Amino acid sequence: MEKTSQTELLQLKSLNLSFGGVSALNQIDLSIYEGELLALIGPNGAGKTCLLNCINGFYKPDTGQIKYKGRDITSVPLRNRAHLGIARVFQGIQLYEGLSTLDNLLAGAHFFIDYNILSAFLYVGKAKREEIRQRRKVEEIIDFLEIEHVRKKRVGELPYGLQKRIDLGRAMAMSPDLLLLDEPMAGMNLEEKEDMARFILDIHEEWGTTIVLVEHDMGVVMDVADRLVVFDFGQKIAEGTPDEISKNPKVIGAYLGVEV
Amino acid sequence: MLKKPCGTFDETYAQDMSVIRTPYRGGLLILLFLFLFVITPLIADNYALGVMNLIGISVIAMMGLNILTGYCGQISIGHVAFIAVGAYTSSILSQHLGWPFWATFPSAILVSGLMGMVIGLPTLRIKGFYIAISTLAFHYIIVWAILHGGDLTKGVWGLPCEFPELFGISFNTEKKMYYLIMILAVIGTVLAFNLVRSKFGRGFVAVRDNDIAAEFMGLNIFRLKSIAFIICAMYAGAAGSLYAHYLGMITVEQFPLIDSIWYLGFLIVGGLGSISGAIFGVVFYRLIAQIVLFAAPMISEALPFLSVSGVAGFTQMLFGLVIILFLVLEPRGAIHRWQLTLTSFRLWPFPY
Missing domain, CATH: 3.40.50.300 (P-loop containing nucleotide triphosphate hydrolases)
Structure with missing residues (x-):
């Protein structure tokens, strides 16, 4: 995917978010590059949707900074972030x-x-x-x-x-310039999943939209994503290309599991 | 025939968006106009015209509530209070300051609209059931204000109001009033129809169906809700002003809380979020009221243990029953059933 540039579209700097005593996001540092298709994976409750909500502005992080197109948007309200070009599929x-x-x-x-x-x-x-x-x-x-x-x-x-x-x-x-997809294929049959994957790839390639995808179907994620970020208990435990991630022992232990 | 036959396609988006999509629809509209402005005034007596006038005024009020409750999903049980604001504004301006109708009518709309804006403010924080209760509070505030308005509102005694006068014509008979009310009702309906198919109409439904998603999509929820409240109040103000000028005398008893509930009932029967449904609801209620009124002496004769006035109270019971039946059998209202019927006629004899 040569379209992926090294310009950062979105930058998250030491993001923290907690609900009561539960730490939902813990010191998250993450960069999303223009034109890439980034997948967030991890077990349920790992903080993936939380992170999307922070990017969207639905949650305000306790500490940390969100930079979008070089501009600090940490305190920009939800509605205005849509105007900036951040869209969401729930x-x-x-x-x-x-x-x-x-x-x-x-x-x-x-x-x-x-x-x-x-x-x-x-x-x-x-x-x-x-x-x-x-x-x-x-x-x-x-x-x-x-x-x-x-x-x-x-x-x-x-x-x-x-x-x-x-x-x-x-x-x-x-x-949008940044499209956040939260489990777009949950509850679909194989054919519908294939269709959806095709649409996502087409949007990515034809419209050049930067996409952040949260999805549990590893087959799909490994095929479509340029880069993966793995979460567990509110922490980022790994980051890399699909190949690197599938061999990462930490990820296998936390999420992927071992083949028996 | 109300829809284009299979295989006929629109060639431009303007064509696809147009309202009069087939000659039959245009014909129907012309028939409706003929019925409203030629046939009815010719054949109807004063009594029937009076009923039509009340329907016309209710339709105007209904358009507002339909936008607020039907489209925007904010339940208001203070609608009659807004109507009262319009009626009293008109009467006060015409009685104390001697303003003519062409000045009192827009003033009533403006004052009501301002009230709507104030009442709409709390919607920033509250929704659903709680918004309904805050509009209920508004009703009691208005009633209190009217009762304690001193010389301005004349308390329980009520205020007289002049017949409207426009371009040197005094609308002092049922028939003249009928033309005025119907023209305004038609204009009000057309405006409402345009509004709900615009981006604002879509925004209202977005707020109603999924306000959180709407906010993610960059819609200004608070602004949309406020607009809906203001428009609703303005329609009510227009209806109230007409009501006052039409009756020539208003008292606080003409604006009971129960009427607000009935307005919501009309909406349920007609179908929430549909212009024609709202009109249907109003007409349907008035017709039931008339039928009961005519049948009351006969029923009372057949069943001597019921007095005429006792039977006359059946209207509300009957309409209550109708509302319950609609809620159980067709919660989406008569208009939905009508559309289903139309579709099944079009597709017959195929199942889909």
């Missing part, structure tokens, strides 16, 4: 069930759509132009994810695999 389904597929994607692009409430009431001129402009962009994503046939269906009525894909589409509609 664990499970977190769609707007009452909206159609199209509207879910358009809602993802909400902050790109620029018109005021008065033109919204009248729905002529600027409002209509903006809606059509955004629609064109969103249709590209719909085309890309092959969800044309459910464009106008309420997402609440769709099967899980499709909903997950729409969730990915909604994140893409935010035109």
Whole structure:
């Protein structure tokens, strides 16, 4: 993957986060480089989702610093980080069930759509132009994810695999520079997993988006990731290419296990 | 026929987004206009026009609540209080300052909107059930303010209010009032319809369905909720102002808490988060009320142990029953059932 540069997109410096007495993240130092596909792995409760939440701004770390594109964003609130280009696909389904597929994607692009409430009431001129402009962009994503046939269906009525894909589409509609995927393949069958892996790789390669992937399916992770970071009990225990990680005795002991 | 036949595709996004997608839809709209503005005024007597006028006013109020509760998911049981604010603003301005309708009407909308903004503020911290209770508190504050308003509101005695006058025409009959109310109701509905298909409408539903995800997506939840509150209050203010000018006299008893609950009931019956559903809910309730009113003497005759006034109270029981039935059988409202019926007609005889 020659596209991976050595420019740091995101830098985490000695991040600490604890809930009550439990230390969820312990002195995490991590750099995410522009254009790479980084996978976070580790047992349940190791702090992977916590770390994503810190990057997103949903949790504020107790101590430490988060730098994004060279700028300190530790105290930038959740909502504004989305505007900076950090998008998230959640664990499970977190769609707007009452909206159609199209509207879910358009809602993802909400902050790109620029018109005021008065033109919204009248729905002529600027409002209509903006809606059509955004629609064109969103249709590209719909085309890309092959969800044309459910464009106008309420997402609440769709099967899980499709909903997950729409969730990915909604994140893409935010035109992110950094895409955080929290277990995008949980609960999927093999075919759906293959589809999802293909979409993730395509986003990564065609759109050049930097991706952080949390996933338990080792087969997928080892195949798609450029680099892996392993967590255990809130600590980073290893970091490296898939080959290095699969041979690392610490990782095998904590997570991968030994073949019997 | 309301949808395009299979194999016919839109060629531009503007076409795909348009409302009048087939000639039949356009035809239906024209029929509706004819019914509202030509046929009804021709054939309806004063009594029927009076019923239609109340429906029109309720529809305007309903549009606001539909945006706040139906789309944005914030339950308000202070809706009637907002209507009262609009009604009293209009009456006070017209009575004490002699302002004409064209000035009192927008003022009522503005004052209500300001109230909505204030009431919307706590939504920054609270949601769901708790927001409902805070709007309940608002209702009692307004009632208290009206009762203790001294000369301004005339307490329990109520305030008279002039008939509207626009362009030299005094709207002093049911029929004239009917045109005014219906035109405003149509405008209000069209505006609401546009709003809910805009980015704001999507934002409202996003807040309703998943506010945490919405915040991750960069939506300003607090701002959206405030906007919903303000718009809801403005619609209520418009309805209240019309109500005051239409009745010519308002008292605090015309704004009972139970009406706020009924408004929520209309929403449930019609279908939360649907413009046509909201209208259906209002019309349906008023029709039940009329049917019961007409049937009351007959029922009372057939069952002598029931007095006429006793039977007249059936309206609320009947509508209560209807709400329960809808909650059990079709929680997504009549409009959802209607869409299912339309789809099954379109697909017949195939299962899908």
